[in-house]
Amino acid sequence: MGLSPIDVYRDILPKTNCGDCGEKSCLAFAAKVVSENVSLSKCPHVLRENIAHYQKILDNQHKDGLYAKRDPAKDAVEWAEQRAALTDIKDLPYRIGGEIVEVDGKQALKLPYFGTHVYITNDGIYSNEIELDHWERVFLYNHIAQGGKSNPIGKFVPFHELPNTISKIKSLERHIKRPLEEYFTGKIELLRQRGISLGAKDVSREFSSCDLALLFYPLPKVPVLILFWDEETEEEHMPAQINLLFDETIIEHLDIESILFLLEKLANLLMDAK
Ligand code: SF4
Incomplete structure (x- = not known):
């Protein structure tokens, strides 16, 4: 078990909410120390021996990702990737359109997208023409996972x-x-x-x-x-x-x-x- 924000607040900080660290409260500072690896020394009122002892523990747990602040966009890409992972690339032209091409010896779906193209392989989605951000990847993975086979009916x-x-x-x-x-x-x-x-x-x-x-x-x-x-x-x-x-x-x-x-x-x- 590592140190949670409550542990840091209760056992290490002075709980005076003085604001000298730039945060409104000791608890807000504790949350940043734990989730964003802000140094304990930014609070000028923590005892030196406590900084020496606890900072090592905090650094190690941050390296292990414990209580680390998560990036919702990255989490969403992971979730969407898993959702689309079971898809067979060969089925995609039938379901969502595009064509199968070979890229670096691997099969890829070349999919028209807003007047450009993206390439979908088992390793991910990329484009030579545009920059795809996390949310765009989530959007495309969702399309891959959901894409039915119906063609537009004109209604x-x-x-x-x-x-x-x-x-x-x-x-x-x-x-x-x-x-x-x-x-x-x-x-x-x-x-x-x-x-x-x-x-x-x-x-x-x-x-x-x-x-x-x-x-x-x-x-x-x-x-x-x-x-x-x-x-x-x-x-x-x-x-x-x-x-x-x-x-x-x-x-x-x-x-x-x-x-x-x-x-x-x-x-x-x-x-x-x-
Ligand atoms: S400087 Fe220290 S005591 Fe003051 S609010 Fe920040 S954490 Fe609390």
Whole structure:
């Protein structure tokens, strides 16, 4: 058993909450000492002999990872990796699209992704074209684990018609739809250009009620349709409006959190934000 924050607080620190270490309380300092390996000596009131004795114990337990602060993104990648580990690479083109290629003598799935490609092997996911952060890997692993075999059927539905989305609708409105509407007000041509540069097809002819319709394939079996009405200023002022629509089969390929992740990434790419 190592030293927990409570042990450090109870047995080593003076419990005066003086703030000289920069923390609001001795307990907050104890938590940092244990989980982030902050040196005990940062508290000027700990007895020297106690520092000498306890710091060694704390250093060793930190090396062993005991009570160490965990990185939620890394934990999520590990969890998602395990979830996807049972997948046979050979099945993936049938389930999620892409093609099997050989990379360094190993089989890999080359998967189109937001106008670029990622490679999926038994050792992980990588790309030569873009940098993939932890959350992006989690998203892709979830897609690999969940991806059903259905192809899109061409029936597009709004987010709120997908199951179990009620609690996420406000978040979609606030963080994705509204920023897009504000950003592209009066900039329909910019939206068209950015969409096309991300591989979208202009399908406005098929959706004549809106000013612009763009069909994206961020993943081979996950189409997203964006319908855009620019603001009207002539008679009554009507602000710009965006509708985001999904093929009904999307729920076979992504869970709701992953759909939001995908939309947020698409919105950021369109607005040219990182
Ligand atoms: S300096 Fe020491 S005694 Fe003061 S709050 Fe920090 S840990 Fe507690």
